[in-house]
Each structure stands twice: as C-alpha cells, then as structure tokens.
Amino acid sequence: MQCTNSLGYLRQKVYACLTCNPNPSQEAGICYSCSISCHGEHNLVELFTKRHFRCDCGTDKFKDTPCKLDPKTAGSVNALNQYNHNYLGRFCWCDIQYDPIKEESTMLQCVVCEDWFHDTCIGITPHNDDFDDFICRTCTRDHTFLRRYAQNSLFMIGLSKQGDGPKSVTMVDCSKMDDKDVKGKSIDKGDDTSSATxxxxxxxxxxxxxxxxxxxxxxxxxxxxxxxxxxxxxxxxxxxxxxxxxxxxxxxxxxxxxxxxxxxxxxxxxxxxxLQLQPDDAYPDQEMNLFATEGWRDQLCQCVDCMALYTKEGVLFILGEEPVFEDEEDDDAETSILESGMKRLSEMNRVDAMDGMLAYNTMRDELRTFLAPFVEQGKVVTAEDIQEFFAVRES
Missing domain, CATH: 1.10.287 (Helix Hairpins)
Known part of the structure; x- marks a missing residue:
C-alpha cells in the first residue's frame, strides 16, 4: 500500500478522520491506504470520490498523526485542496452530521460540487434507474449555463419556488414533452427542434x-x-x-x-x-435540480467562448467522465488469514520458517495457559486482558 500524496492531485476515494480533525478550522482528508495504515482505529467518514485532491496524512493538517506510509517534511501543506463540510462528516443542504447507523435516506452525489444530498431533502426524484447523474440546485444557480441545456431531452428537471427551501416539488421530464413552447420558449429535445436550429x-x-x-x-x-x-x-x-x-x-x-x-x-x-442555440431559461424564477441521462455531456458546446466559460467557472471537468485513481488490488483480500500466513511462510527460507513456527508454537502454548483460568471461571476475556498478556510476555 502507498500514500497517494506523492502522486499529486488526483480524483480518488477520500476519507475524513474525525478523531484527528474534529474542528471546522481543521478540515482534512486522507487516501484509502492511509485510512487503513495510519487511521485504522479512528472515527472515519467515507466521502467517496473527490476531484483534484492530494492526501493530507502526515502534513501540517495532522501534526499529531505522522504518516506511516510516506513521512512528510515539517510544515507540509496541500494548498490546492478545496474542503467543504463533508470533511467534518456533514452533508447536504441540511448540514446534518452523518450517522451510518441512523441514516435511512438515499443520498445522491452532485457531479459538479461532489457534495452528497438526501433524497428527502431533494424532494421529488426520478427512479434511480431512470437517470445517471445528478446536478444540485446550488450548482445550477452558480453555473447558469446549465439551465439553458436543461430543456434537452436528456434531462429531467426538479423545480421549486425560490425561497421555498431546497425540495423539488414539480418534475418536468423533457424526454416526454412534445415540441411546444414552455413559457413562450421552444423546447430543444436534442434533435434540432428549436426555432434557431x-x-x-x-x-x-x-x-x-x-x-x-x-x-x-x-x-x-x-x-x-x-x-x-x-x-x-x-x-x-x-x-x-x-x-x-x-x-x-x-x-x-x-x-x-x-x-x-x-x-x-x-x-x-x-x-x-x-449554447446560443438553446432556448432561454424557461424557469428563471424557480430553483432547479437536474437529473441527467447517459450522453448529456455530448450536448455541451465546446466552442472557444464556451471553453473559456468552463475554465473561468472552474468546471472544465464537466465535459467528460473523469478517471478515478484506483489502489492496487490486495492479492490477499479474498483469502483467509491462514491461507495468507501459509503463503508468506512458503516464501521464506527454511531456517527463518522453522524459527517462525517454533516462536508461534511457544506463544500459542503461553496464551492457552493464560486463558485457562478464564475458561474455568466462565470469565469474559477483554481487550485489556490480551494487552496485559502481551505486555508481560514482552517484559
């Protein structure tokens, strides 16, 4: 396993450690490998994929938790990392602390901001099999060009009145609409039916x-x-x-x-x-969540002006599927501890293998002797008891 910090800024699976960084001023994230090797016993929250992220483990964000996989120099920071409330275990517009035990809602990730939202907070949503990507109302508000494409047949629109909260209360499925005006504007069904086209x-x-x-x-x-x-x-x-x-x-x-x-x-x-061929925003006075089907990115313009617009708004990534860094598969992930141990034993030279077997047998006998009184008295063995056993054995 390796810390991905040395690989630079990647789109990768990210975890937040609430044990090390519980405060708003200390948002940080770690890669998959560090979540196991360096924070395995901590309170972690899985954030799933985040783009352009560099692992913070061992940097100045974790002064009291050095990285075991890739020690960093003192004062190291990842200046280009961008954090939000997800890194504190909070999600959605409701900003509720995520609790995997109590959570009952289905959550959708916005492909633009990569925040997660409860379906109950979104309001009306299509069936999960009817769309591929979700774009939240915050992002359609921040990137208004998306609202122009919304009337394409590859989108379904969730609407709510401004000031009425984030829930979509009306659903518009553009793929099932005839060629007609929407509030005086022609609907582009993706097959050149707009008046301009x-x-x-x-x-x-x-x-x-x-x-x-x-x-x-x-x-x-x-x-x-x-x-x-x-x-x-x-x-x-x-x-x-x-x-x-x-x-x-x-x-x-x-x-x-x-x-x-x-x-x-x-x-x-x-x-x-x-973009200029698209009809004007048919719902300028309403908030808009978008549910996009496969191929919606192909509808986006790539002319010089639009490319400059995407760059200015920091959403150039929206044009295509982004590759996600995948950790190397663990060959032992599907095997039992016994099988993994025997495999390692077979890779050792004969002398080291024999010494290892003898040491194992000695520890096994000592552990049996230590646990015998617990069996006789019907006493529960605690973690403290085991720690005491190894502390005495090492002394």
Missing part, C-alpha cells in the same frame, strides 16, 4: 442545393470540354488519349477541390455556439 437547417439545405447546382454545372462543363478534346485527338497515338483522360481526372479533382473548400467555408459558418 430549424432556421439553421433551412439555411444549410439552401446552401447544399446551391453547392450541388454549382458543382454539377462545373463538372458538366469540364466533361464537355474534355470530350471535345478527346474526340479531336482520336486520330493521334494512344499516348495522346491517355493524356486526355488524365486531364479529365485532374480537372474533376480540381472541381472537387473547389467544392471541398466551399463546403469547408460553409461548415465554418454553420459551426454556431450550441
């Missing part, structure tokens, strides 16, 4: 007709010229005929070249910003 399609069809007509006329003229040239050279040698045919091909390629250049220019004209 329809106008663009009409323009494209007209351009294609003109292009085909021009190309046909050019090719006809070329073939006519070439045919005349070929007839006039029929009485000449075969090499002349080959030259005429070659000229015909070259001429047609030139026409195609002109046509490709024209189409390229037309394509550049038609590469309009997808």
């Amino acid at each position: 329809q106008e663009l399609n009409k323009a494209e069809e007209q351009i294609d007709i003109v292009t085909i007509a021009e190309s046909t006329a050019a090719v006809t003229a070329t073939v006519t010229t070439t045919t005349t040239s070929t007839i006039s050279t029929t009485t000449t040698s075969n090499s002349s005929e080959k030259r005429s045919l070659s000229t015909t091909v070259d001429t047609i390629e030139d026409v195609d070249g002109d046509d490709s250049g024209r189409n390229k220019r037309f394509k550049q004209d038609l590469d309009a910003c997808k």
Whole structure:
C-alpha cells in the first residue's frame, strides 16, 4: 500500500478522520491506504470520490498523526485542496452530521460540487434507474449555463419556488414533452427542434442545393470540354488519349477541390455556439435540480467562448467522465488469514520458517495457559486482558 500524496492531485476515494480533525478550522482528508495504515482505529467518514485532491496524512493538517506510509517534511501543506463540510462528516443542504447507523435516506452525489444530498431533502426524484447523474440546485444557480441545456431531452428537471427551501416539488421530464413552447420558449429535445436550429437547417439545405447546382454545372462543363478534346485527338497515338483522360481526372479533382473548400467555408459558418442555440431559461424564477441521462455531456458546446466559460467557472471537468485513481488490488483480500500466513511462510527460507513456527508454537502454548483460568471461571476475556498478556510476555 502507498500514500497517494506523492502522486499529486488526483480524483480518488477520500476519507475524513474525525478523531484527528474534529474542528471546522481543521478540515482534512486522507487516501484509502492511509485510512487503513495510519487511521485504522479512528472515527472515519467515507466521502467517496473527490476531484483534484492530494492526501493530507502526515502534513501540517495532522501534526499529531505522522504518516506511516510516506513521512512528510515539517510544515507540509496541500494548498490546492478545496474542503467543504463533508470533511467534518456533514452533508447536504441540511448540514446534518452523518450517522451510518441512523441514516435511512438515499443520498445522491452532485457531479459538479461532489457534495452528497438526501433524497428527502431533494424532494421529488426520478427512479434511480431512470437517470445517471445528478446536478444540485446550488450548482445550477452558480453555473447558469446549465439551465439553458436543461430543456434537452436528456434531462429531467426538479423545480421549486425560490425561497421555498431546497425540495423539488414539480418534475418536468423533457424526454416526454412534445415540441411546444414552455413559457413562450421552444423546447430543444436534442434533435434540432428549436426555432434557431430549424432556421439553421433551412439555411444549410439552401446552401447544399446551391453547392450541388454549382458543382454539377462545373463538372458538366469540364466533361464537355474534355470530350471535345478527346474526340479531336482520336486520330493521334494512344499516348495522346491517355493524356486526355488524365486531364479529365485532374480537372474533376480540381472541381472537387473547389467544392471541398466551399463546403469547408460553409461548415465554418454553420459551426454556431450550441449554447446560443438553446432556448432561454424557461424557469428563471424557480430553483432547479437536474437529473441527467447517459450522453448529456455530448450536448455541451465546446466552442472557444464556451471553453473559456468552463475554465473561468472552474468546471472544465464537466465535459467528460473523469478517471478515478484506483489502489492496487490486495492479492490477499479474498483469502483467509491462514491461507495468507501459509503463503508468506512458503516464501521464506527454511531456517527463518522453522524459527517462525517454533516462536508461534511457544506463544500459542503461553496464551492457552493464560486463558485457562478464564475458561474455568466462565470469565469474559477483554481487550485489556490480551494487552496485559502481551505486555508481560514482552517484559
């Protein structure tokens, strides 16, 4: 196992240690390996995935708990880590301390802010099998461009009035809506049904007709010229005929070249910003939770202006699925302690193996002798009793 600190900032599974960092001024997180090796007996909260995170174990955040896997220099900090109330074991808009024993709600993670929210706090939600990703109302408020895409058929919208709390009280499933106006705005169903897109399609069809007509006329003229040239050279040698045919091909390629250049220019004209083609926000006076289905990221525009917008708002990651760092699989995870021990024993040289077996047998006999009175008296063996046994044995 290794601490991921040396690997830099990653999207990875993160844990909060409430034993080491219980106060709001001490938010910190640790990687999976450190949660086992360095904080195994502490009060941990699993935060699941967090993006652009570097393990804090052994840094200045954990002054009293050094990292056993990767000792850090004094004063080490991860300045680019961003923390929220999750690192204190608190989640959702309700900010309630998470208790795995008492928790009964299903929780959804927002793909933008990566906070977790109770389904009871979200309000109306689709069935879990009907959507892939959740975007919370806080993020649609902070990144308003998302509200423009919401009327696409790949989204379901949870609405609530501003000031009425976070719960969605109305659900709008855009995939089941006909082509009609929503508050005077056309719904984009993801198949170019908006008025702006329809106008663009009409323009494209007209351009294609003109292009085909021009190309046909050019090719006809070329073939006519070439045919005349070929007839006039029929009485000449075969090499002349080959030259005429070659000229015909070259001429047609030139026409195609002109046509490709024209189409390229037309394509550049038609590469309009997808965001600008979306209808205006149909629900400007309401809070909006979004439930997205597979493929929704493909609808997002990647023009220069939109890429600058994503960068400015710090959500460039939204364009694609993000890789998650996975720890190396533990070969012994599926085996019993006996099998793991025998495997390690087989890897040792014979002398060390024999010494190990003798030491094990001695400790086994001593432990049996120590536990005999407990059996006779029907007394419960506590952790303190076992600690006492090993303390006496080591002295």
